[in-house]
Amino acid sequence: MTDDPTTLKIGLPKGSLQDPTVDLFRRAGYVIEVSSRNYYPRIDDPALSCVMFRSQEMSRYVEDGVIDLGICGHDWVVENGSDVHEVCELKYSRATTRPAQWVLAVPEESEVSTPEQLAGGIVATELTGTVRRYFEEKGIELRKIEFSWGATEVKARLIDAIVDITETGSSLVANKLRVIDTILTSTTRLIANQQTWADPAKRARIEDLALLLQGAIAARGRVGLKLNVPREKLEAVLGLLPAAKSPTVNELADPAWVAIEIIVERRTERELVPRLHRAGATDVFSYPLQSVI
Template identity: 30%
Template sequence: MNKLKIAIQKSGRLSDDSVKLFKECGIKFEVGKSKLKSTSRNFPADFLFLRDDDIPGYVEDGVADLGIVGKNVLVEYGNDVESIKELGFSKCRLSLAVPREVEYPGVEYFQGKSIATSYPNLLGQYLKGKGVDAHVHQISGSVEIAPGIGLAEGVCDIVSTGGTLLSNGLKEVETIFKSEAVLIANNKLSDEKKELLEKLLFRINAVQTAQNHKYVLLNAPNDKLQQIIELMPGMRSPTITPLAQEGWSSIHSVIKESDFWENIETLRKWGAEGILVIPIEKMIS
């Protein structure tokens, strides 16, 4: 039987988020610090636990059929793979940073200076677009130490919260690239594996759509039902149930979480009360 070989990062936040996604898709497999491969018990897939930087190459070569990587890695290495879907998690940014005591005038500060980075291609493209001629000093890992030891006047590195920069006496001054997790695929998947990929995407879409929506229940006076229904249209239409108290009804609907918070004050003004907001595990249109 055909199986998908899916490469994910073996440790770190991207690994945790990727495993969480597959678990929420109902795919069961074992995860452990020393594991390099795991077979799903209920979905035709093998999971390979690899270094993030290696995943695009393994997918390009067909060692893995699919992979989850940071978009920054995918663009930096430029492997010939198909980008299937941006996944919306493990968001971060690639930023320029300088010592905190530096008075930073703008990107022209880096003209003629040295910048330490693990992302020379992305940085080079950015500097070229800005017309800045700087020396890009490529190093792997712990680039934050470079200014402190006199290796470079600035760094270009991945930033999530900025805590690592601060702890090393640096400040973020320019964002050059925004990244998130991306599902990639080999360009030559068989028809059978393409079919399995579609089944996997169906599950992923159901999980992610549910994460952005909430099931809302509330009680409302009947004379405001139409206005409230227009704010809470639901997947097809809301469920309206009369309450024992005359002149009142219960409204059940599914709406985007962002829409709920935008409209909550209006709902309350129209007399809505007893409002319950319930997470949705899966949502299939």
């Protein structure tokens, strides 16, 4: 990492979010080179320097000013009680764009159906501080909150309950666990050190970066469509297009034809294109998007 005070030091998450984060930056226009033996990735922007941290510890280093900004889950900001500025939400992950949830779960065969029934019991979790506050706020006294080093689902039948993170719920189903409450909902965030955020010049650069990252996320799941349409069939074709935003309509050299360009959701493309073709559109082609801002 550089010691240049004008360089923004950014923490990138190591672990399951590492590859999706590198890909997100690529789609936002940055090239990051990560070595398996080096915690300091190279980025093709001299105004940025990178270091890898686990998401669990990212907010602490941002709060302390070791780095200016970082990417981590909101859950770890809450767990660490970190005083940082949450710049924006970045809805991406390794599995789904849906928020992750920390859930209180018991085996399917358990007689427990409410958190209150766990009084005097043992709960295992990686999120010990948040879970402790959850039970304290409910006035439920546990015998112990056990820190879990992983494979938390396996421990549900050895103790009374677990609190674990889930995105799809598939692991809970596979381990025959039943959710009795949701403790925390979390998405990935871009966070900044409070002093860094208070600096107008650095804040502007962080906002620019946030804009590009959010634009790359917005482009995921969308495609651009271009098509030519006889002017006499323009109204019919326009009637098939999504009504949320007006498409771009350009004149062609032949006054009897126009060109249309629009951005649509990828999942609607397969239904829309055949309908456009039947309505008279020709030369229809789609292209991937890097960013939508």
